[in-house]
Amino acid sequence: VLHTTRPLHTTQQCLAPLPPLPEKGGEVRHGLIPEEFFQFLYPKTGVTGPYMLGTGLLLYFLSKEIYVINHETVAAACILSVIIYGIKKFGSDVAAFADKLNEEKIAKALSVKNEAIKDLETAIEQEKKEQWRVEGRHYLFDAKRNNIAMLLETNYRERLLTVYNEVKKRLDYQVALQNLKRQKEQDHMIQWVEKSVVQSITPQQQKESIAKCILDLKALSKSAQAAV
Amino acid sequence: GPLSERRLMDVRLGELPAWLATCELSPQGLLGGVRKAWSSYYDKYINVKRGGPAGISMLLAGYCLLSYGWSYQRISKISFLVSV
Numbered sequence: 001v002l003h004t005t006r007p008l009h010t011t012q013q014c015l016a017p018l019p020p021l022p023e024k025g026g027e028v029r030h031g032l033i034p035e036e037f038f039q040f041l042y043p044k045t046g047v048t049g050p051y052m053l054g055t056g057l058l059l060y061f062l063s064k065e066i067y068v069i070n071h072e073t074v075a076a077a078c079i080l081s082v083i084i085y086g087i088k089k090f091g092s093d094v095a096a097f098a099d100k101l102n103e104e105k106i107a108k109a110l111s112v113k114n115e116a117i118k119d120l121e122t123a124i125e126q127e128k129k130e131q132w133r134v135e136g137r138h139y140l141f142d143a144k145r146n147n148i149a150m151l152l153e154t155n156y157r158e159r160l161l162t163v164y165n166e167v168k169k170r171l172d173y174q175v176a177l178q179n180l181k182r183q184k185e186q187d188h189m190i191q192w193v194e195k196s197v198v199q200s201i202t203p204q205q206q207k208e209s210i211a212k213c214i215l216d217l218k219a220l221s222k223s224a225q226a227a228v
Numbered sequence: 229g230p231l232s233e234r235r236l237m238d239v240r241l242g243e244l245p246a247w248l249a250t251c252e253l254s255p256q257g258l259l260g261g262v263r264k265a266w267s268s269y270y271d272k273y274i275n276v277k278r279g280g281p282a283g284i285s286m287l288l289a290g291y292c293l294l295s296y297g298w299s300y301q302r303i304s305k306i307s308f309l310v311s312v
Contacts, residue, residue, distance in 0.1 A: 021275055021276055021277050022276050022277070023276065023277050023278060024276060024277075024278055024279075025272060025273045025274070025276040025278075025279050025280070025282060025283060026272045026273055026282075028273070028280070028282035028286070031280070031281050031282055031285045032282075032285060032286060032289050034286075065304070066300075067296075068303055068304060070303070072303075087281055091280075091281070095278070095280075099278070102277070
């Protein structure tokens, strides 16, 4: 639960990025006694002071039996000698191995960071390209406008053609209608005239015309005979 | 600076009782002091790029001395009987 009454980020302390670890730890002499102790005693006793102090203390503890010598002392001496021998012999190798592990970790983190930076840079370049593309958008819109104008024109012309065709069809119909009417009238008239003519031929006229035809034929046959 | 703000190493021998009086001896205060000392030891000897045997060897030596001090009574009695 975050108490919102507590002010946040008031101090100058900044937690990121972390300050790098120091290269080497505090100086320690013989692996057990920090260097500050020797520096502390140096002004008063010089260089050999702490060693004298150590020897005196050791002898005092031994003589007063504050430090008793028993089987544990022998065991401790053996263990210490083995440990010191091991450290002296394999110390640098182990240190190099640990350093290599550390290097690998750092290299992996660095590679991740570099990858991220590269990806971001390519993203930036693509952004810039997109911005450049945006400048050419008036070309795009001109082309689109032309397309639309073409479509409109085509549509207009198609409709014009349709209108023309429709009107022509209607006019043709009217013309055909008139022609048909004229023809029908003509036929009817001819039929009516024929019928009336046929009706007007009475039987008496038929006899007279037949007699006249016979006379004409006789005359013709006489002239034909004469010619032959 | 003022007495209460100085660290133990910077306090002179004569001012030691006064300095002990100023620092808070409540459980939280002691715990805070122990935590600060532990973290400062870690930052000095263990949280470094290239440490050596010094970091843990000092802790082990301190543990040896402490355990010897705890079992001194028992050890000083036994050795007399073994020597027979």
